[in-house]
Amino acid sequence: MTEITTMTTEGQPGEDVRKQVAFLGPFSSYSHQATKMAFPGQGWELIPTETIKEVFDAVQSGRTPFGVVPFENSTHGTVTFTLDGLADRTSAYADVAVCAEVYLDVHHFLLGHLPPPEPTSTTNGTGIQSPGTSTPTAANPDPLRPHPRARPLVSLKHITRVYSHPQAFGQTAAFLATYLRGVDIVDVSSTSRAAAMAAADASGTSAAIAGEIAGEANGLGVLARCIEDREDNVTRFFVIRREDDGEKGGGQGGEEYAGRYKSLVSFTVPHRTPGALADVLDAFRRAELNLTSINSLPSLDAPFQYLFFVEFEGSRFHDPEGRVRGVFEVLEKVAQRWRWLGSWGNQRRG
Numbered sequence: 001m002t003e004i005t006t007m008t009t010e011g012q013p014g015e016d017v018r019k020q021v022a023f024l025g026p027f028s029s030y031s032h033q034a035t036k037m038a039f040p041g042q043g044w045e046l047i048p049t050e051t052i053k054e055v056f057d058a059v060q061s062g063r064t065p066f067g068v069v070p071f072e073n074s075t076h077g078t079v080t081f082t083l084d085g086l087a088d089r090t091s092a093y094a095d096v097a098v099c100a101e102v103y104l105d106v107h108h109f110l111l112g113h114l115p116p117p118e119p120t121s122t123t124n125g126t127g128i129q130s131p132g133t134s135t136p137t138a139a140n141p142d143p144l145r146p147h148p149r150a151r152p153l154v155s156l157k158h159i160t161r162v163y164s165h166p167q168a169f170g171q172t173a174a175f176l177a178t179y180l181r182g183v184d185i186v187d188v189s190s191t192s193r194a195a196a197m198a199a200a201d202a203s204g205t206s207a208a209i210a211g212e213i214a215g216e217a218n219g220l221g222v223l224a225r226c227i228e229d230r231e232d233n234v235t236r237f238f239v240i241r242r243e244d245d246g247e248k249g250g251g252q253g254g255e256e257y258a259g260r261y262k263s264l265v266s267f268t269v270p271h272r273t274p275g276a277l278a279d280v281l282d283a284f285r286r287a288e289l290n291l292t293s294i295n296s297l298p299s300l301d302a303p304f305q306y307l308f309f310v311e312f313e314g315s316r317f318h319d320p321e322g323r324v325r326g327v328f329e330v331l332e333k334v335a336q337r338w339r340w341l342g343s344w345g346n347q348r349r350g
């Protein structure tokens with residue numbers, strides 16, 4: 001597990017010297033849980049923000065030395081708001097870099113007010129809706145199927161609206177299509193905000209998809225547990241800080257190297273030069289640097305031109321054989337513009 005140990009807390013006796021860490025709030029969000037994993041103990045003041053953008057703003061401005069942002073989910077993919085911050089297409093975050101990663105197993109709960117008692121004759125005898133809605137039809141011959149453990153614990157007939165973060169909806173698509181077809185799906189800024197909104201609905205007809213902790217914090221009942229479509233649902237978070245704040249470390253010649261670190265770069269290549277992107281990727285191949293993710297966003301230079309992100313196993317600071325430096329030299333030659341976005345310890349090797 002990533003724990004940030006390089007920052008010390010110093011100050012006068014009696015002074016609150018806790019370092020601040022910004023994360024997507026409110027408290028009890030998955031981002032909060034990931035932040036507590038990376039920054040355990042009393043030495044850190046965890047500051048909730050309303051958006052991922054505000055985490056970037058806090059770090060770039062120096063208001064908080066660290067921030068934690070969700071980067072990608074193993075089921076639903078990249079978190080666009082974080083990619084947008086890293087893309088920095090408005091040059092607002094010139095000094096922000098990734099310095100660590102955290103993996104969090106994500107188990108979503110359907111949380112809400114429990115249903116009013118109803119005569120069992122109108123249901124399948126248990127009061128629980130039967131999972132008939134994912135039956136194949138001519139129009140949809142291969143419907144999504146929820147994991148067999150993802151079943152309502154009570155009838156969901158009273159639920160007319162579900163709040164959650166778009167990522168959480170994406171990770172529970174089969175459950176929603178099967179048990180909550182036709183209800184209003186309302187995107188909100190985080191799962192903990194969703195839990196608060198469901199709790200605030202006095203009619204009792206709103207539910208939230210959020211973590212168990214957010215349900216407890218908001219006094220909500222559990223309508224279904226572990227409703228994520230895949231059992232191996234994991235979200236990876238990045239810890240960001242200003243690149244000039246970091247411990248740079250030196251090349252540590254001779255140490256075991258492959259796979260110990262990861263780095264992220266972004267770049268654009270000339271749109272009309274065939275093979276320019278392949279030339280960059282080939283540099284990683286020749287240096288035997290394994291790639292761990294590739295993403296792209298519109299570069300906004302011109303319509304349909306792209307900014308690419310490549311993450312790879314290797315570090316700018318621990319590069320005894322100059323392999324990372326070699327790739328950077330190719331980027332310097334081939335890319336229109338490129339940027340190193342951080343190097344950090346790999347938390348998931350093998």
Ligand SMILES: O=C(O)C(=O)C[C@]1(C(=O)O)C=C[C@@H](O)C=C1
Nearest residue numbers: 029030031070165167190191235
């Ligand atoms: O809404 C939250 O609780 C968050 O921390 C955001 C977020 C995300 O954007 O990926 C984090 C983890 C889960 O994948 C779902 C939502």
